[in-house]
Amino acid sequence: MTRRLAYFLSALAVAAGLLAGIAILTAERDIVLFEGVEGPRDRSVVQARQPTSWTKYEGGGGSRLSVLLTDADSSWLGLVHGLKSAGIPFSVTTDYRQALHHKVILVYPTISGSVLRPEALRALASVPRNGGTLIGSFVLGGGLQTVFGFQDAVPSRRRFRLNMAESAIDAADPREAWLPLGNATGDGEAIGTYAYTSSREAPLATYEDGGAAIIHRQVGSGNAYALGIDLGALLLKGYNNREEGVARSYVNEFEPTLDVLLRLLGEIYSKADDRAVILRPVPDGKDLAVVISHDIDYTRSLTNALEYARLERSLGIAATYFIQTKYLKDWNDDIILDETAPGLLAEIRNMGMELASHGVSHSRVFRDFPMGDGSESYPDYRPFVKDAATTSGGTILGELRVSRFLLEQLAEVAAVTSFRPGHLLNPFALPQALDATGYAFSSSVTANNSLIPRSVDNDR
């Protein structure tokens, strides 16, 4: 490693800055500069929005669940991600004739006379009669009420709860018995839903007002199910961290909302096709996946990390260390990335741990940072946290680029690909900024906020 300079940014040092290269070493320095380390020199460019096409998910055999897409401008991508996470094999099509090659068809996001032609509606109506399973999301028209066994579909944005019938859940935890759809005491609006009136059989789920949310009708050996919730939209709320007060807890609790609904869908699919398989969501046939990560975001954390890494190594665990590359002293804390850092980082790396970024500033207002111009570089990038509400000089791209560059330089790792924002603050522009700066992963959301069951996260 090159010789390191540290200097004290006082009024004197500002003056001394004019005499470039003069180092002032003091115990109370405000910045650490690593000599010869400057960059990154390349520019980060945020790409234009590129919507994913549903055609990415078409094709495959007839034993998959067919998703018949009736509106490509819907939340179908949430549904696709949900099905993947639950291990349910699926195939997306906009052609009802393709869908008819499958034994189980989920029509999404809506069934109505305006999105499906009469011949398509007739063909879909015959699916349960012919022994297949038809799942309709938002069955609003097209004359299929008798197929699903209800009279009317009544819309509302003021249904906040989904009460699951015992037959529809595992009931391993009481929090599976009802699922939240909104925050009645918050903005007073829930996700838009439909209630099906006069359902012929006992519903699989009802709203708090007793209206039927998920209904089932058996037709010979076939089945018809109607969903009154937009599963794709609810999945996206969770996956995009836009749950808006839906989740019953922030962290360290059990929030099974999305899993309960995906599991129900998986059971409907498995029962309906004897060729059906559900892929195990945990790799290598294991029972449980655990990802261990640490935030290194206070002065002593980097030294302490060695003990954790040694223990993990002895247990055969490769953990992720999110390092705050803090080379400035500010309101938050003292400097973390001092001259001992390169050696410590190398030791952690050599024990097989992943070195990842926890940004530079750990600002409480990261969510409000401007994007930046993509040319931010060390040592000129100087985000300064003045207090809880104020940070100067910070940008989203700066936090991502400069921290990544420093870790790669100081610890000599080929590529830092994971990021976690301080306080899990999640600006709307974060995904495209991560993409522009070469990250592949972000740990930005708690499990409960994602409306999925569990994470243990004690240090954010």
Ligand SMILES: [Zn+2]
């Ligand atoms: Zn942190």
